[in-house]
Amino acid sequence: MQANDARMPVQCAVPTAAVGVVAIAVGFALAGGKGAIGSAVGVLLTLLVMGGGLLGLQRTARQFPQLFQAMGLLLYMTQFLFVAVFLMVFKGTTLFSPKAFAFSLLAATLTWIAAQARAWMKAKVFYVDPRPVDAEKPAPSGSPS
Template sequence: MQSNDARTLLSCAVPTAVTGVVAVAVGSVLAGGKGAIGAGFGAVVAAGVMAMGLIVLQRTAKYLPHLFQAMGLVLYVTQFLLVAVVLAVFKDTTLFSTKAFAFALLAATLVWIGAQTRAHMKAKILYVEPEAEDERKPEGAKKSAPAGSPS
């Protein structure tokens, strides 16, 4: 993973983790222990799905740049379906508060997206790889001799 990719991942994960902690506290106050468990699970699901998506998209950009845009669309649909499956599986659970789960999932997802947008806006990523000085000169060109020296 490149350093700018790691910075992006970190700058998204930290605010999302803070959101998860706040969601657990709010869930605990409003719905007790089940609310805290639901909020924690929702934040973990959101962070996991979003982190997986970011990592997959970064690897696609590195190894298969021509598939980057299509992979982004496939990835967003996959993330949506993955969250839909989690919601369907835990629809009628009594293990945790589903309302706390849903609100924490929504809050963590929105915070991740906002942090990712901010990270990409702040990143100074080159759009074109600059050439080295040696690569600019044609192969047959000789270095010019300094003025006044014998050739």
């Protein structure tokens, strides 16, 4: 496991949780208790879907690097379908404010994506393998006879 693999979920979850606290406060101020609950559900859904996806993608990259790109595409489709099913199940709910839920889900998702992009840009990941120490030794010259 690379060092940035362990830090990546934290670097994404902390800003998302901070935005979640603000979203819950705004939801409470604008729509009362149902707005706060809707905002909390939206942020928790984002943390669950995006965090689980990132951890699953990291595990796949470590165990099956040849499947990394395909897994990424499958991951995004699965995340989309999971959120769509959640929206269908809670379509006409009165448990929480749908507007507060939607705006907090959007804000948390955009925050997660921005934090993930920033974390990847700051990570020092080699895109080529560094030369081994043995490669610096000069090859013997002349014929092997």
